[in-house]
Amino acid sequence: MSELSTGAGGQLRTLAVRITEDLRAQLDIIAQLTGRSTTEEIRLALEYWIEKTRSDPATLQKAEAIRAEIEREAQTRRNAIASIFGGGDTTMGEAKESAPSRPATRRGKQAGE
Numbered sequence: 001m002s003e004l005s006t007g008a009g010g011q012l013r014t015l016a017v018r019i020t021e022d023l024r025a026q027l028d029i030i031a032q033l034t035g036r037s038t039t040e041e042i043r044l045a046l047e048y049w050i051e052k053t054r055s056d057p058a059t060l061q062k063a064e065a066i067r068a069e070i071e072r073e074a075q076t077r078r079n080a081i082a083s084i085f086g087g088g089d090t091t092m093g094e095a096k097e098s099a100p101s102r103p104a105t106r107r108g109k110q111a112g113e
Helices: 021-034 038-054 057-085 092-098
Strands: 003-005 011-013
Touching: 021 038, 038 057
Parallel strands: none
Antiparallel strands: 003 011
């Protein structure tokens, strides 16, 4: 997948889409009529579809349910980290530094034995 740099829009990424020969012919005609490239026509169509989907109440409801589930999972993981490393705002790096050191062992024996 190739990437091109753009101004304010970020990176452009190539997306391969399989379409029927008939749909491609129609796309080519529309591009010719509008004076835009087929790539630009596809990009405009996707932007329109995304905007339409974004304003659909059923989609908004599903998105909110997914967002809530993500938050529940994130909280469960935060709680697990806090249980392992103690405290809600202890980072893993700090927990590693403050962990008591143990003598090196080899096959169940203390170092130096």
